Amino acid sequence: MDLERLALENPLIDGLERLPVRSTVLVIFGAMGDLASRKLLPAIYNLAHEGSLPERIELIGISRGESSDERFRQHMRESVDRFSRRRPNVDVLDGLLENVRYVSGSFDDPDLYSRLREVLEAIDADFGGPVNRVFYLSTAPEFFPVITTALGEAGLNVAEDADVRVVIEKPIGYDLASARIQNEAALRHFDESQIFRIDHYLGKETVQNVMALRFANALFEPFWNRNFVDHVQITAAEDIGVGTRAGYYEGSGALRDLVQNHMLQLLALLTMEPPTAFEANRLRDEKVKVLEAIVPPRLDEVASMAVRAQYAPGVVSGVECAGYLEEPGVAERSRTETYAALKLYVSNWRWAGVPFYLRTGKRLARKLTEIAVTLRPVPHLAFNTTGNSGVQPNQVVLTVQPDEGVSVSLGAKIPGTKMAIRPVNMEFHYGTSFMSESPEAYERLIMDAMRGDATLFTRNDEVEALWAIIDPILAAWRADESSPIPQYAAGSAGPNAADELLDGCAWRRL
Amino acid sequence: MSEARWAESGTSPERIEAALRELLRERHAADQSLVPARVLNLIVIADREWRGEVVNRLERLGEYHPSRTILCTVEPGRTSLDATATVHGDSSADGRVGVLRETVEIEAGQEHMSRIDTIIDPVIVHELPTVLWSPHSRDEAVEALLGMVDVILIDTDDPVNFDGPGAALRRAAELLESDVYVVDLSWLRTVPWRERLAGCFENPGRRPALETLKRIYVRYNPASVVSAILLVGWLASRLGWDPGTLDQAPGGAFVGSARRADGAHVSLEFSPVPLATRGIAGVTVTGDAGFSLSLDRGPGGLAAREQRAGARPKQWRMFGTSRGEGGILGDGVRQALLRDGTYGPALRAARSFAP
Numbered sequence: 001m002d003l004e005r006l007a008l009e010n011p012l013i014d015g016l017e018r019l020p021v022r023s024t025v026l027v028i029f030g031a032m033g034d035l036a037s038r039k040l041l042p043a044i045y046n047l048a049h050e051g052s053l054p055e056r057i058e059l060i061g062i063s064r065g066e067s068s069d070e071r072f073r074q075h076m077r078e079s080v081d082r083f084s085r086r087r088p089n090v091d092v093l094d095g096l097l098e099n100v101r102y103v104s105g106s107f108d109d110p111d112l113y114s115r116l117r118e119v120l121e122a123i124d125a126d127f128g129g130p131v132n133r134v135f136y137l138s139t140a141p142e143f144f145p146v147i148t149t150a151l152g153e154a155g156l157n158v159a160e161d162a163d164v165r166v167v168i169e170k171p172i173g174y175d176l177a178s179a180r181i182q183n184e185a186a187l188r189h190f191d192e193s194q195i196f197r198i199d200h201y202l203g204k205e206t207v208q209n210v211m212a213l214r215f216a217n218a219l220f221e222p223f224w225n226r227n228f229v230d231h232v233q234i235t236a237a238e239d240i241g242v243g244t245r246a247g248y249y250e251g252s253g254a255l256r257d258l259v260q261n262h263m264l265q266l267l268a269l270l271t272m273e274p275p276t277a278f279e280a281n282r283l284r285d286e287k288v289k290v291l292e293a294i295v296p297p298r299l300d301e302v303a304s305m306a307v308r309a310q311y312a313p314g315v316v317s318g319v320e321c322a323g324y325l326e327e328p329g330v331a332e333r334s335r336t337e338t339y340a341a342l343k344l345y346v347s348n349w350r351w352a353g354v355p356f357y358l359r360t361g362k363r364l365a366r367k368l369t370e371i372a373v374t375l376r377p378v379p380h381l382a383f384n385t386t387g388n389s390g391v392q393p394n395q396v397v398l399t400v401q402p403d404e405g406v407s408v409s410l411g412a413k414i415p416g417t418k419m420a421i422r423p424v425n426m427e428f429h430y431g432t433s434f435m436s437e438s439p440e441a442y443e444r445l446i447m448d449a450m451r452g453d454a455t456l457f458t459r460n461d462e463v464e465a466l467w468a469i470i471d472p473i474l475a476a477w478r479a480d481e482s483s484p485i486p487q488y489a490a491g492s493a494g495p496n497a498a499d500e501l502l503d504g505c506a507w508r509r510l
Numbered sequence: 511m512s513e514a515r516w517a518e519s520g521t522s523p524e525r526i527e528a529a530l531r532e533l534l535r536e537r538h539a540a541d542q543s544l545v546p547a548r549v550l551n552l553i554v555i556a557d558r559e560w561r562g563e564v565v566n567r568l569e570r571l572g573e574y575h576p577s578r579t580i581l582c583t584v585e586p587g588r589t590s591l592d593a594t595a596t597v598h599g600d601s602s603a604d605g606r607v608g609v610l611r612e613t614v615e616i617e618a619g620q621e622h623m624s625r626i627d628t629i630i631d632p633v634i635v636h637e638l639p640t641v642l643w644s645p646h647s648r649d650e651a652v653e654a655l656l657g658m659v660d661v662i663l664i665d666t667d668d669p670v671n672f673d674g675p676g677a678a679l680r681r682a683a684e685l686l687e688s689d690v691y692v693v694d695l696s697w698l699r700t701v702p703w704r705e706r707l708a709g710c711f712e713n714p715g716r717r718p719a720l721e722t723l724k725r726i727y728v729r730y731n732p733a734s735v736v737s738a739i740l741l742v743g744w745l746a747s748r749l750g751w752d753p754g755t756l757d758q759a760p761g762g763a764f765v766g767s768a769r770r771a772d773g774a775h776v777s778l779e780f781s782p783v784p785l786a787t788r789g790i791a792g793v794t795v796t797g798d799a800g801f802s803l804s805l806d807r808g809p810g811g812l813a814a815r816e817q818r819a820g821a822r823p824k825q826w827r828m829f830g831t832s833r834g835e836g837g838i839l840g841d842g843v844r845q846a847l848l849r850d851g852t853y854g855p856a857l858r859a860a861r862s863f864a865p
């Protein structure tokens with residue numbers, strides 16, 4: 001063993017399935033909020049349960065409300081009991097809670113950061129040296145610049161001999177201009193390599209599997225281009241309504257809530273060039289390149305490239321449902337869209353001329369997230385056309401939920417004396433081919449942030465490229481204050497107007 | 511739960527395979543959301559008298575249940591084959607697919623063992639990885655099956671099947687030299703310890719101590735001496751130590767030594783301690799300048815204790831639940847889909863130590 005190498009690298013990590021992470025203090029801003037309660041605190045418990053957390057871990061919850069260490073521990077215990085994907089082990093949970101503290105204060109109050117510094121320094125002293133710090137901003141987006149600025153001004157953005165990172169939840173801005181302001185505020189005090197912008201969608205196994213499918217198989221690459229692909233449909237349909245989220249949703253709408261982040265991320269993973277390595281910046285370089293190749297619609301093109309709608313009363317799974325405008329917390333004359341469909345083009349050598357149709361909506365017929373790549377028809381059908389009405393272009397369908405997998409449709413002969421053909425499916429279901437349960441996206445992403453691996457996080461230029469695509473649509477819709485918003489019955493496949501986006505094809509059945 | 515069963519005395523592999531195909535067709539016709547799992551084949555060769563125990567262990571695989579399990583029980587004097595085939599799975603709500611799994615149990619005789627491959631081969635799903643587990647070390651059957659399996663599960667800690675750690679490690683090395691991938695349950699018992707030790711030395715302030723380690727002290731369940739030796743073999747192989755041999759000490763303990771890359775001596779101590787479950791109970795690594803780090807099993811994880819020269823000792827807990835012996839076989843099945851290149855070097859070092 002080369003002693004110099006030993007000093008630089010940890011020779012014990014080779015071959016381990018779970019790579020170790022340095023001791024860390026995880027500071028959650030907005031620790032009493034909904035996201036922390038439902039996702040973050042249970043995820044941290046599950047990581048502890050599995051033995052994945054760093055050698056030493058301290059958790060500091062920060063919120064505006066007056067509370068105490070003990071009350072916050074009780075809050076965390078209740079969150080874990082209620083939302084953990086596994087029943088908590090009392091010994092693990094009790095032990096973890098001993099390492100939990102609470103600091104209250106207003107996010108714009110310098111005194112909060114002085115007290116936080118004292119706690120962090122005490123932890124460093126107790127650990128016997130500087131400990132990595134992760135600041136997780138699980139707050140309303142308007143506080144992101146406030147907190148990153150305050151952390152910087154308090155000198156908490158750097159630490160000698162330790163890494164400091166900041167995790168920022170989506171949404172990053174509500175349009176391109178506000179996203180730029182947020183990015184600038186964060187970059188004023190933190191280096192881009194310290195910033196981890198979460199889109200939890202990227203932490204899902206099946207979303208990562210899009211990359212595995214494309215780049216670990218020679219099968220798809222030859223036809224993954226404009227010469228063979230006729231069009232692509234990306235669907236993210238929900239059967240639920242706005243529920244208790246009207247307060248958030250009224251200011252967001254379907255376009256911001258799902259298209260700007262999750263769906264465009266799927267589009268980027270589907271269309272980007274192969275990265276030379278599965279490494280943060282190489283992967284994100286490719287995503288940015290392809291996102292920048294999507295030409296945003298001009299204002300006068302928006303009507304022909306984007307459709308919005310709201311759900312009206314209807315029946316979902318046999319149950320009568322109210323329309324969006326009757327939902328509690330929704331403005332009487334709300335123009336917020338609960339459905340959005342777009343037609344986009346990726347203007348590069350590989351994809352020029354191929355339409356990409358995206359649709360998302362609430363209170364649709366069923367819950368489904370999928371990408372369907374439809375190939376061009378065969379150039380000449382050699383068989384007698386009689387009885388061959390079943391010949392359809394091949395489709396490759398990547399299902400993200402509810403039933404993760406891939407299917408390829410093929411034409412096959414119907415048994416009999418005639419050469420009659422019908423489409424059949426060759427299917428791979430993720431759940432049938434692997435034994436272990438997938439970790440929650442947040443568990444994966446929290447560990448990646450603590451480890452400093454930004455591969456599954458969104459870079460600043462990527463966020464801005466995403467908004468640049470959406471911004472003209474938002475602007476056009478905002479400017480149109482008089483046209484009625486199309487309605488679709490709850491439980492349907494969406495508004496008829498969305499059909500007009502498609503050039504001679506039809507939306508896949510939900 | 512959807513379940514269909516077939517049984518036949520005096521049967522043949524072709525009849526079993528045909529029955530499986532028909533059972534799967536029936537289940538799918540009855541409920542199109544049911545589709546067969548296609549993860550791997552698990553072949554288990556077990557003594558008939560221990561069937562119940564093996565079936566219990568297979569039932570505890572839980573989410574790691576393989577797609578097709580073929581349990582072949584061996585009964586002295588039996589000349590014919592009896593078999594049952596079961597296809598079972600849960601229909602799923604929410605439009606998701608339900609996953610069907612298949613279990614075949616074949617009752618065979620000793621006389622079938624030398625050509626058991628001709629009985630098993632028609633019954634496996636051929637495009638899937640095939641894993642072999644022979645908990646009662648039916649070596650004749652193992653040799654016959656080696657050419658058709660991808661992975662073999664062994665447990666070098668198993669005192670029933672190996673005449674001491676040396677024999678166990680030698681058998682593992684022989685298997686490693688064949689074309690199959692070896693998953694050793696003893697090695698898997700060391701995973702949490704290897705992860706925690708690696709994690710502790712991820713701290714750059716502690717990293718230099720790796721160069722100065724001069725004593726390794728492992729506490730273990732008396733039935734897990736091979737796990738303990740493999741753990742130290744791993745340290746030796748990762749740190750470039752030249753392993754010496756171990757000698758027996760009073761109380762069932764072992765002592766030995768290794769030489770570091772810089773020529774310095776490393777003392778090795780292994781002590782059996784009372785422990786309810788198999789595996790490692792604790793490990794202490796000691797370096798120069800008063801450094802030592804101890805990890806010991808405790809409630810909710812490992813109790814860590816660090817001592818540095820001139821400083822008061824620090825204690826903390828590294829969280830995690832024990833998967834226990836019930837989970838080790840499932841982990842072994844899961845590992846069959848992965849590859850760990852550090853086992854071979856650790857095994858070689860462990861063989862040098864092994865008494």
